[in-house]
Amino acid sequence: MPSLAEVGQLVVNGVMAGTILAVPAIGLTAIYAVLRFPNFALASHATIGAFAGYVANAKLGLPLLPSVAMAFVVAGGVGVVSDETVLKRFRPAGYVTTAIASIALTIALENVLRFIFGNELRGYDLPIQRDFRIGAIRVGPQQLDNLAIAGVAMAALFGFLAFTRTGKAMRAVADNPMLAAIKGIDADTIARVVNFVGMGLAGLGGMLIGLDTTIDPLTGFRSILSVFAAAVVGGLGSIPGALVGALTVGVGEELCLLFLSPDYRSAVGFVAILLVLTLRPRGILGQRAF
Amino acid sequence: MTNGDVAANDARTTAHPLLVVEQVVAGYSAADEVLKGIDLRVETGEIVAILGPNGAGKSTLVKTLAGLIAPSRGSILLDGRPIAGRAPREISRAGVAYVPQEQNIFPTMSVRENLEMGGFLDPRNSARRIEQAFTRFPMLARRRRVQARALSGGERQVLAMAMALMVDPTLLLLDEPSAGLSPIAAQRLFDDIVAIHRGGVSIAMVEQNAHEALTIADRAYILVDGRNHRDGAAAALAADPDIRRVFLGG
Numbered sequence: 001m002p003s004l005a006e007v008g009q010l011v012v013n014g015v016m017a018g019t020i021l022a023v024p025a026i027g028l029t030a031i032y033a034v035l036r037f038p039n040f041a042l043a044s045h046a047t048i049g050a051f052a053g054y055v056a057n058a059k060l061g062l063p064l065l066p067s068v069a070m071a072f073v074v075a076g077g078v079g080v081v082s083d084e085t086v087l088k089r090f091r092p093a094g095y096v097t098t099a100i101a102s103i104a105l106t107i108a109l110e111n112v113l114r115f116i117f118g119n120e121l122r123g124y125d126l127p128i129q130r131d132f133r134i135g136a137i138r139v140g141p142q143q144l145d146n147l148a149i150a151g152v153a154m155a156a157l158f159g160f161l162a163f164t165r166t167g168k169a170m171r172a173v174a175d176n177p178m179l180a181a182i183k184g185i186d187a188d189t190i191a192r193v194v195n196f197v198g199m200g201l202a203g204l205g206g207m208l209i210g211l212d213t214t215i216d217p218l219t220g221f222r223s224i225l226s227v228f229a230a231a232v233v234g235g236l237g238s239i240p241g242a243l244v245g246a247l248t249v250g251v252g253e254e255l256c257l258l259f260l261s262p263d264y265r266s267a268v269g270f271v272a273i274l275l276v277l278t279l280r281p282r283g284i285l286g287q288r289a290f
Numbered sequence: 291m292t293n294g295d296v297a298a299n300d301a302r303t304t305a306h307p308l309l310v311v312e313q314v315v316a317g318y319s320a321a322d323e324v325l326k327g328i329d330l331r332v333e334t335g336e337i338v339a340i341l342g343p344n345g346a347g348k349s350t351l352v353k354t355l356a357g358l359i360a361p362s363r364g365s366i367l368l369d370g371r372p373i374a375g376r377a378p379r380e381i382s383r384a385g386v387a388y389v390p391q392e393q394n395i396f397p398t399m400s401v402r403e404n405l406e407m408g409g410f411l412d413p414r415n416s417a418r419r420i421e422q423a424f425t426r427f428p429m430l431a432r433r434r435r436v437q438a439r440a441l442s443g444g445e446r447q448v449l450a451m452a453m454a455l456m457v458d459p460t461l462l463l464l465d466e467p468s469a470g471l472s473p474i475a476a477q478r479l480f481d482d483i484v485a486i487h488r489g490g491v492s493i494a495m496v497e498q499n500a501h502e503a504l505t506i507a508d509r510a511y512i513l514v515d516g517r518n519h520r521d522g523a524a525a526a527l528a529a530d531p532d533i534r535r536v537f538l539g540g
Contacts, residue, residue, distance in 0.1 A: 165406075165413065168399070172407045175396040182356065182388055183453070184379040184411035 002258050005136035010254040011110055016143045018230075018250020019150045020212075021223070024205030025230035025242040026157065027198035033174035034194040037095035041082060041102040042202045042227065044109035046220030049075035049203020050210040051113055058125040067124075068149055068207055075203020076196040082109065084194045106221070114217040121214040146208045153204055154243065157197065161239070174237070191277040226253065229269035233276045235283025244284050248272065293339060306370040308461055308492050309336045309355070314364030314374070316354045324350040326516035327364070330419065330494075332461065337483075337493045339507035339524060341500045341537060346513040348496040349391065352463045355494070356388035357381040362402065368461070383411055387459035391466045391496075394450035397439035401430055404438050408425070408453025416456065423452040426485070448482060453469030462486065464495035480506055500537045504528040 024046050029037045052074035057067035086105050090098040129141040161167040171181045173190045181187060205227075206220050230249045234241025253268045260267075276283060311330040317323040324347045332338045340348050353359045355366060357378040366374040373381050378388070396404050404421055409416040424431035427448050433441065438449060447467050454462055467483065468476040480502050487493050487506075497503035504510055507524040512533070520527065527533050 090481050096361050165410075168403055168406060169410065171399060171403075172410075175398050176393055178358075179390065179394060179396065180391070180407070181380045182358070182382065184382050185407070186379070 006256070007255070009137050009159050010226065010257060011251055012137055012139060014254035015247060016139075016147055016250075018247035019047075019147050020205060021226055021230050021250050022243045022246035023150050023208060024202040024223070024227045025234070025246045026154065026239055027201030027205065029228055029231045029234070029237055029239055029242040030170075030201075031156075031194055031198035032231070034170060035091070035191060037091070037098040037102070038228065038231075038236070039087070039102045039198070040099060040110065040224060040228075041087070041105040042199065043080075043220035043224035044106040044113070044211070045075045045079050045082075045199040045202040046206030046227075047110060047215070047217060048078050048206070048220075049200075050206035050215040050219050051117060052203065053207035054122055054124060054210070054215060058122070063102075064126065064145065065149075068204060071203045071207035072153075072200040074277050075206070076200030078109070079195040079199020079202070080192050082199075083191065088191070093218055095147065106224075110221065117217065119216060121216050123214045124211055124261030126211070139284055142211060146211060149204070150208060153201065157201070157239070160197070166190075166193055188204045225266055225269040226250075229272045231282060233272050235285045238283065238285045241285035248284070296326070306367070308332050308336075308369060309494070310367040311351075311355070312365050312367075314351075314354060314361045314366060316350060316359050316361040316364075318350075318359070320362065323362070324516050325354065325361070328513065328516070329518055330511055332492055332494050334460070334492055335490075336509060337487055337495070337507045339500075339503040339510040340494060340496045340513065341503060341510055342513035342519065345515070347516040348513055349465050350516075351513070352388065352465050352494065352496055355463055356379075356390075366401055379411070379452065382459075383458060385457075385460040386463060387454035387457055387461070388463040389447075389450045389454045389467065395438040395441075395446055395453070398437055400435050401441070401509060402434040402439055404412075404449055404453055405430070405456055409456030412457050419456050421459070423455065427452055427482070442475070444471050444479060447479055451482065451486065455491070459491060462491050462493045464493065466496050466498055468497065468499050474527065476502065501528075 024042060028039065028042050049071035053071035056062045056070040057064070070180045082105060087098055087101055090101040126142065131138045131140050161171055169180070169185045170190050170193060172183070173187060177187065198267055209223055210219055226249055231242050232245065232247035233248050234243065234245025249269060249272055252272060254267050256265060256268050310331040311328060312426055314325055314328045315323055316325045328347070340351060342348055350359065354361050357376050357380070360375040364374065365372060368386060373384060378540055396407055399407065402420065405420045406416055407421055423432070429445060430449060430452055438446065441449060464483070468479055471479060476499060483493065483495070484506050495503065504524045504527060509522065510524045510527050511521040512519045520533065
């Protein structure tokens with residue numbers, strides 16, 4: 001029988017992991033809301049962000065925050081270019097074709113990274129700090145930093161969508177693309193914005209995942225199932241849904257350690273997708289986009 | 291009521307009519323031509339009703355005017371300038387505001403945000419025109435923070451028209467504004483349309499409610515199977531025994 005402290009520790013870890021997971025999940029769901037296809041190339045963009053942050057931090061010696069900003073900007077920029085040059089051409093063929101093309105794209109980009117950086121594991125250059133203890137529960141300072149960065153990124157996105165003209169136009173296209181076109185909102189511009197923001201969040205999330213452990217060309221690919229599960233559980237296309245879904249999947253993955261070997265952790269994502277699609281196909285929060 | 295406005299506008303309209311549609315052929319594909327050569331004219335200051343049975347091409351006609359469908363042949367002149375085949379955005383900039391029959395709001399955005407998106411092409415005047423819309427339609431002011439999907443059918447139509455007015459159009463295209471509304475809500479909506487027209491906006495409207503449409507319109511066109519069937523002064527058409535029998539139920 002697991003102790004209460006053990007369960008508490010896993011829940012805390014799950015919330016931390018879930019909040020980080022929420023960042024790329026929100027990116028995936030935002031792109032889905034506007035462009036109406038699941039962009040699996042998110043995996044490689046998360047890795048690209050992780051490596052961009054690594055170059056900034058370990059090679060150029062920048063501190064954490066500018067490195068995180070670099071992860072966002074580089075992944076977002078690559079996201080715009082890769083959509084413009086590759087995925088955009090597939091969109092008229094329908095969402096299944098585009099989604100499959102995005103898988104091919106992610107494998108190609110992953111191999112570009114492998115070509116440049118090789119396969120070995122790399123770590124960020126961060127000071128080692130002692131964990132905090134609150135009662136029986138341990139929390140790493142790095143985890144708290146990650147939590148704060150993820151929180152700020154999500155708050156910034158919320159502000160962007162709620163208060164800026166471009167953010168509102170993005171929601172308008174997600175809501176009713178035909179009417180948005182009639183009102184003069186340029187769909188191509190909005191597609192670029194959502195790719196920059198969505199893939200930027202993927203890159204940021206990739207770096208946050210890497211900060212906890214190490215990175216290699218498969219960093220994003222290993223977490224894409226959890227990211228996808230988070231978005232589906234919350235309701236694909238719903239931004240608050242992605243947050244709720246990410247916390248659910250994050251806590252679920254940690255709590256499963258009570259019963260299962262860590263090897264089976266990724267099964268949680270599969271089971272979550274299976275349950276949601278069977279019982280509540282539109283996800284916990286349904287189609288509520290914002 | 292409307293005749294006076296037309297007379298007052300005569301001096302301006304002698305140069306060229308606001309909208310001239312000539313021999314327009316259009317449809318959803320080359321093999322499927324819904325419009326088979328339509329002529330239509332809207333003078334400045336008029337309400338023009340577009341009537342006809344289901345499948346006559348009424349909605350296709352306004353979609354073509356709004357730029358959602360490019361005509362394969364024929365010409366469309368707005369204020370003497372050709373607009374056929376232009377993008378909806380450009381046609382909207384030129385002063386034509388189109389209200390689709392369905393899905394004419396952004397459901398998860400607030401009433402106020404919907405109005406902002408209505409004025410997307412003219413952001414500088416947005417705040418002022420939103421206040422004007424709130425004065426003209428107090429219901430929208432009361433419900434400004436409500437998500438648009440929570441509005442009733444009649445309220446949605448009002449919001450959709452208010453969104454179209456956000457760019458201060460010279461011509462308003464309405465596609466079956468009263469479809470699906472209760473008789474009372476429909477009557478209220480027709481009152482709103484007349485009020486908008488009095489504010490100086492010319493209107494071309496498709497309507498299935500032919501009786502009401504002919505009551506508020508100056509002139510009307512009746513389309514059958516993608517072609518002009520009849521046109522003329524609304525009062526004359528409303529009094530015509532053939533029209534009464536076919537379109538007005540006796």
